[in-house]
Amino acid sequence: MGLFTIGACCEELSRECFSVARFTNAEWVWVRRLQGAATEEGRARRILLVGASCFFVALHPMNHQSNPASVPHSLSERLVRDHLEITARGDLEAVTANVTSDYFNRRCADEPTDTRGRGPEALKATIRWLHRAFTEMRFEFHEVLVQGDRAVARVTLHARQHGPFVVHDSPDGRVTDAFPSNGRSFAVRQTHWFKIADGAIAEHDAVRDDLSMAKQLGWIPPKPMFILRMLLTRRRERRRVNVADQT
Template sequence: MTSTELAAKEVAIESLMVMASGSPADFRSLFHPDATNRMAVDEPLACRGRGPEAYYATAEWLRGAYADLGWTVEDAVVEGDLVVLHATMSGRHTGPFVTYDENGRAAQAFPPTGKSFAVTQTHWFRLADGKVIEHWANRDDLGQAMQLGWIPPTPVFLIRMLLALRKARRS
C-alpha cells in the first residue's frame, strides 16, 4: 500500500470512529466542506446538509439512541479516491431511535429497549483533498432490528412505539 493509500485508509477509518465520540473540531478535520452523506435520507434535516456539521448532526442523532456506540473495522480496501471499510457496528439502545420523512417530520420512533446489538456494515468513502467528500453504506438493519427486539414487535412494544412517535412529533 502506498503512503497515499495508507493516508486515505486512515482518514476513512477515523471518520467512522469519530461518529461515536468525536468533537465538532474532529469532524472539521476529516470531512470536506462539500461532503455529502447518501445515508442521511431518514435522518433529521440537520443531517441532510453538506459538510462536517451535517456529519456531526448524524453522530449526535446516533449517540442519542445508542450508548457504548462503536465500530470495529474488519477490512479496508483502497482504490484511487475510494475507500471501502467492512466493519461491525455495536451499541446499546438507551434512547429513542427516531426516523424522519422527507419533510423532517418524525416517521417512526423505537423506544429504548436496553438491548445490545452488533451488526456488519460496509461503508464507502470517496475522498477529495485528503478529506471525506461522500459516504454511503450497506447495513444489516434487519439484523439490528431483530437484536433490539423491534421485530417481530410484541403488542406492548407497538404501543410503546406509538407513544414514542407521539412524543417525537411534539418535540
C-alpha cells in the same frame, strides 16, 4: 521452444502492454510500426523490437505519473478509520478536519433535516442523532480497501440502545417512526463506502444490516406492548420536533 514461439509470446505480452499504455500521437506512430510487419522475414526482427517496446512501455514516464490530486493509500485508510471512530466517540470537534466543506452523506434520507445538508455541520448532526439513540458505540474493522479516490470499510458495529431511535423518512423531515429503548445491545455487519478529495472525506454511503439490528434490539417481531410504546414515543418525538422547529 522455437524462435517464433518465443516471438508469439512476446507479441502477446506487447499487446497487453499496449492496451494499458498511454502515448502521445507521435509515439503511437512508432508503436504501430512495430506492429506492422507480418511476413516471416520480418518476424524474427519483430522479436527484438517487441522486447524493446515492452521495455519502453515499462519505463515510459507517462505510465508512472500519479494523479496530483490523489491521496496516498495510507492517508485514505487513516481518514476512513478516523471517520468511523469519530462517529463512534461522538467527537464533534474532530469532524471538521476529517471531511471536506461540501461533504455529503448519501444515507441521510431517513435522518433529521439538519443532517441533509453538506459539510461538517451535517455530519455533526448525524452524530448527535445516532448518540441520542445509542451508547457504547464501537466499530470493529475487518477490512479497509482503497482504490484511487474511493475507499470501502467492512466493519461490525457494536452498540447499546439507551434512547429512542427516531426515523425521519419523509422529504420534510417529519418523524415517521420511533423505536423506544429496551436497553439491549447489538452487533451488526456494515459496509461503508467513501470518496476521498483534497485529503479529506468528501462522500459517504453505506450498506447496513438494519434487519438484524431490529431483531437484536427487540423491535421485531413487535409485541403488543412494544407497539403501544412505539406509538407513544412517536407522538412525543413529533411534538419535540415541532417545538424545535418553532424556536
